[in-house]
Amino acid sequence: xxxxxxxxARHAGVSSRTVTNVLNDYKWVSDETRRRVRRSIDELxxxxxxxxxNLRLGRTGLLALxxxxxxxxxxxxxxxxLVDAATLRGFGVVIELTKADPAEELRxxxxxxxxxxxxGLIFSPLGLGPRELHEVKCMLPVVMLGERVHGDFDHVxxxxxxxxxxxxxxxxxxxxxxxxxxxxxxxxxxYRTEGYRRAxxxxxxxxxxxxxxxxxxxxxxxxxxxMAHLLxxxxxPDAVFCCNxxxxxxxxxxxxxxxxxxxxxxxxxxxxxxxxxxYAIPSLTTIAxxxxxxxxxxxxxxxxxxxxxxxxxxxxxxxxxxxxxxxTAGLAAERATPRAHQRRPRPAASTTRQATSGVASKRPSRSxxxxxxxxxx
Amino acid sequence: xxxxxxxxARHAGVSSRTVTNVLNDYKWVSDETRRRVRRSIDELxxxxxxxxxNLRLGRTGLLALxxxxxxxxxxxxxxxxLVDAATLRGFGVVIELTKADPAEELRxxxxxxxxxxxxGLIFSPLGLGPRELHEVKCMLPVVMLGERVHGDFDHVxxxxxxxxxxxxxxxxxxxxxxxxxxxxxxxxxxYRTEGYRRAxxxxxxxxxxxxxxxxxxxxxxxxxxxMAHLLxxxxxPDAVFCCNxxxxxxxxxxxxxxxxxxxxxxxxxxxxxxxxxxYAIPSLTTIAxxxxxxxxxxxxxxxxxxxxxxxxxxxxxxxxxxxxxxxTAGLAAERATPRAHQRRPRPAASTTRQATSGVASKRPSRSxxxxxxxxxx
DNA sequence: CTCAACCTTGCGATCGATGGCAAGGTGAAT
DNA sequence: ATTCACCTTGCCATCGATCGCAAGGTTGAG
Numbered sequence: 001x002x003x004x005x006x007x008x009a010r011h012a013g014v015s016s017r018t019v020t021n022v023l024n025d026y027k028w029v030s031d032e033t034r035r036r037v038r039r040s041i042d043e044l045x046x047x048x049x050x051x052x053x054n055l056r057l058g059r060t061g062l063l064a065l066x067x068x069x070x071x072x073x074x075x076x077x078x079x080x081x082l083v084d085a086a087t088l089r090g091f092g093v094v095i096e097l098t099k100a101d102p103a104e105e106l107r108x109x110x111x112x113x114x115x116x117x118x119x120g121l122i123f124s125p126l127g128l129g130p131r132e133l134h135e136v137k138c139m140l141p142v143v144m145l146g147e148r149v150h151g152d153f154d155h156v157x158x159x160x161x162x163x164x165x166x167x168x169x170x171x172x173x174x175x176x177x178x179x180x181x182x183x184x185x186x187x188x189x190x191y192r193t194e195g196y197r198r199a200x201x202x203x204x205x206x207x208x209x210x211x212x213x214x215x216x217x218x219x220x221x222x223x224x225x226x227m228a229h230l231l232x233x234x235x236x237p238d239a240v241f242c243c244n245x246x247x248x249x250x251x252x253x254x255x256x257x258x259x260x261x262x263x264x265x266x267x268x269x270x271x272x273x274x275x276x277x278x279y280a281i282p283s284l285t286t287i288a289x290x291x292x293x294x295x296x297x298x299x300x301x302x303x304x305x306x307x308x309x310x311x312x313x314x315x316x317x318x319x320x321x322x323x324x325x326x327x328t329a330g331l332a333a334e335r336a337t338p339r340a341h342q343r344r345p346r347p348a349a350s351t352t353r354q355a356t357s358g359v360a361s362k363r364p365s366r367s368x369x370x371x372x373x374x375x376x377x
Numbered sequence: 378x379x380x381x382x383x384x385x386a387r388h389a390g391v392s393s394r395t396v397t398n399v400l401n402d403y404k405w406v407s408d409e410t411r412r413r414v415r416r417s418i419d420e421l422x423x424x425x426x427x428x429x430x431n432l433r434l435g436r437t438g439l440l441a442l443x444x445x446x447x448x449x450x451x452x453x454x455x456x457x458x459l460v461d462a463a464t465l466r467g468f469g470v471v472i473e474l475t476k477a478d479p480a481e482e483l484r485x486x487x488x489x490x491x492x493x494x495x496x497g498l499i500f501s502p503l504g505l506g507p508r509e510l511h512e513v514k515c516m517l518p519v520v521m522l523g524e525r526v527h528g529d530f531d532h533v534x535x536x537x538x539x540x541x542x543x544x545x546x547x548x549x550x551x552x553x554x555x556x557x558x559x560x561x562x563x564x565x566x567x568y569r570t571e572g573y574r575r576a577x578x579x580x581x582x583x584x585x586x587x588x589x590x591x592x593x594x595x596x597x598x599x600x601x602x603x604m605a606h607l608l609x610x611x612x613x614p615d616a617v618f619c620c621n622x623x624x625x626x627x628x629x630x631x632x633x634x635x636x637x638x639x640x641x642x643x644x645x646x647x648x649x650x651x652x653x654x655x656y657a658i659p660s661l662t663t664i665a666x667x668x669x670x671x672x673x674x675x676x677x678x679x680x681x682x683x684x685x686x687x688x689x690x691x692x693x694x695x696x697x698x699x700x701x702x703x704x705t706a707g708l709a710a711e712r713a714t715p716r717a718h719q720r721r722p723r724p725a726a727s728t729t730r731q732a733t734s735g736v737a738s739k740r741p742s743r744s745x746x747x748x749x750x751x752x753x754x
Numbered sequence: 755c756t757c758a759a760c761c762t763t764g765c766g767a768t769c770g771a772t773g774g775c776a777a778g779g780t781g782a783a784t
Numbered sequence: 785a786t787t788c789a790c791c792t793t794g795c796c797a798t799c800g801a802t803c804g805c806a807a808g809g810t811t812g813a814g
Contacts, residue, residue, distance in 0.1 A: 020801070048492075052432050053802075055771095092471050095456070097461065252658065392794065401772080405789095407791060426769090432800070
């Protein structure tokens with residue numbers, strides 16, 4: 001059905017060897033021949049069969065990306081960033097959903113990774129703990145995301161403990177004392193809760209188990225349920241640190257339903273700087289990791305390994321920063337201090353503009369003005 | 378490095394032919410041999426090289442899924458559903474991000490689809506209009522999502538015009554008259570706006586161009602900007618129909634910033650029933666398509682085509698329903714009528730429970746009670 | 755004329771699994 | 785002893801592209 005290299009050769013009146021030479025930019029091909037071959041390729045709509053090529057070359061041009069799910073915005077955004085980064089380097093990306101299931105994650109590393117269908121694997125483990133991961137040895141290059149694991153895998157991620165501590169420190173700086181935490185029991189959650197603990201300790205606040213609402217998952221549901229659980233138990237915090245934005249948005253909803261005002265009654269901080277958080281009501285204070293940087297770094301690392309780099313496993317820490325929004329600073333605070341708290345990159349473009357948000361009135365209507373056009377006023 | 382079928386044969390003391398026989402459940406293999414071969418496979422950790430197998434068989438076990446992005450929750454949820462459905466049938470999924478770029482979408486259909494790297498393609502076109510798509514002929518099985526196109530592609534999707542009309546009818550039933558629409562200018566948006574127009578017409582309300590806020594994209598940003606644009610122009614609607622939930626959530630934010638109450642001042646309806654909408658403040662009334670059903674149907678259709686089904690292109694319509702939440706019914710309305718408006722499937726499980734939401738108080742605290750435990754009260 | 759640089763080609767092995775074919779080998783039934 | 789059903793095998797072509805090798809061709813410079 002589809003044309004092969006031989007069809008092209010016949011059509012162009014050359015040998016198949018010459019066609020390969022053209023395809024691979026071999027040194028000694030005359031311009032004339034090159035042109036003729038190219039024309040035949042176009043006319044026959046020939047596309048080299050990657051499967052055959054890959055069999056020969058031992059590479060498939062595919063990376064596998066293993067994430068727990070795509071429903072949690074963080075993983076959706078992360079995946080998008082990684083697909084972009086991979087595409088830039090000519091790799092396709094196969095998405096594998098692990099559902100944070102340890103068995104599934106192991107199967108992926110142990111079996112599926114041996115299939116040679118992928119040239120590399122970017123893995124965001126949630127189910128497997130450091131100990132299990134330590135055991136696994138994997139045939140193909142792997143870059144781990146999320147929390148550092150103690151196997152000999154390359155790793156890219158933020159300093160979760162420090163970042164969480166930053167977030168909680170911010171709450172303390174805002175005068176909060178009874179600070180709850182939601183989300184301890186998943187991969188990175190453990191480390192983020194540790195950061196929470198340290199920040200409290202540093203401020204001389206005692207760590208109170210009853211303020212900890214563990215969730216094994218990290219969906220909106222879970223944040224909402226955990227918050228409700230806290231309130232139902234009569235625990236009344238004046239702030240909540242959520243191990244990610246999705247949990248935080250769920251928690252916002254529960255607080256709203258309970259008639260509690262954020263941040264007046266309870267301040268909320270998330271983690272990840274997911275797009276939704278910017279548009280939440282109130283907008284969500286959060287820790288923003290450099291996701292694009294993370295993606296680029298992960299792919300870069302992987303490609304380097306595929307090219308034979310055998311240096312010892314690296315632990316790459318990407319920067320993070322605190323983004324203060326209404327859920328801790330409040331509407332009034334934001335209005336009073338129109339500092340450039342936020343960065344709002346437009347998803348499509350890559351320009352980065354500074355802009356305030358959360359301003360409720362006095363919006364100079366310029367024709368065709370963008371929503372954030374007030375940033376200049 | 379990695380073991381091949383021949384290594385296994387040698388190790389088990391049989392011929393490679395026998396190993397193939399075992400691998401493919403050939404009829405005449407003695408149990409004894411079968412066991413021995415299996416043991417060798419395990420010991421050598423042999424996994425058949427899919428690339429070689431595929432070269433021979435002409436199939437790769439991979440489906441391509443082309444969506445514009447993963448940032449818009451709908452596509453994230455859709456992708457997750459499709460990956461699940463494909464995994465169930467033993468297919469891997471390669472995600473291709475088109476960015477809603479017509480050129481990219483064409484390249485995908487015309488070139489990348491010829492690569493034989495995929496056995497099939499599930500395509501969610503946004504950039505290409507029906508006319509362009511009509512032209513394209515594609516070598517491999519394709520199932521189209523979103524709006525029906527008039528090429529000879531299989532198609533799975535909701536009846537966008539009808540569904541949009543349902544949504545707007547609901548607004549009209551709630552007594553709204555000045556109903557704006559956000560989002561016309563993208564693939565499905567055109568059809569949804571058409572549904573909007575019909576519902577107005579049916580109710581004898583004149584279609585007013587100044588109430589139409591077109592957006593070419595469908596991110597939070599765009600919804601927010603479009604809403605601001607309407608308000609800045611002095612257009613004061615009493616309801617807004619947004620062509621998807623993401624736009625709607627963006628619009629909610631702008632309304633909030635302008636100090637307008639939803640739904641008292643402005644009612645808002647979205648489309649897609651994205652997870653975020655359930656947790657938005659206020660929770661979002663929306664049109665819920667059966668996403669899991671859609672995913673299953675799409676994969677099913679694709680597999681059937683791959684197996685040689687040559688029946689004429691099918692147009693499969695999946696059911697939708699209106700889900701009424703606070704953004705049109707309001708807190709009070711919900712509290713007054715604890716009807717089972719909503720279905721809230723837990724992402725992980727597939728059980729479907731009826732539950733009210735948006736109840737602000739009187740939450741009977743049962744130990745370990747789920748957030749939606751009030752549904753029985 | 756000779757040599758070298760440049761271009762093109764046919765041949766054939768290679769990547770790893772598949773599977774047709776014919777040829778054997780069992781053991782049991784006829 | 786013969787037939788047959790059952791099991792196992794070696795051999796080889798196949799999928800399509802890659803690439804080394806040797807050989808043959810054309811130039812033009814020396």
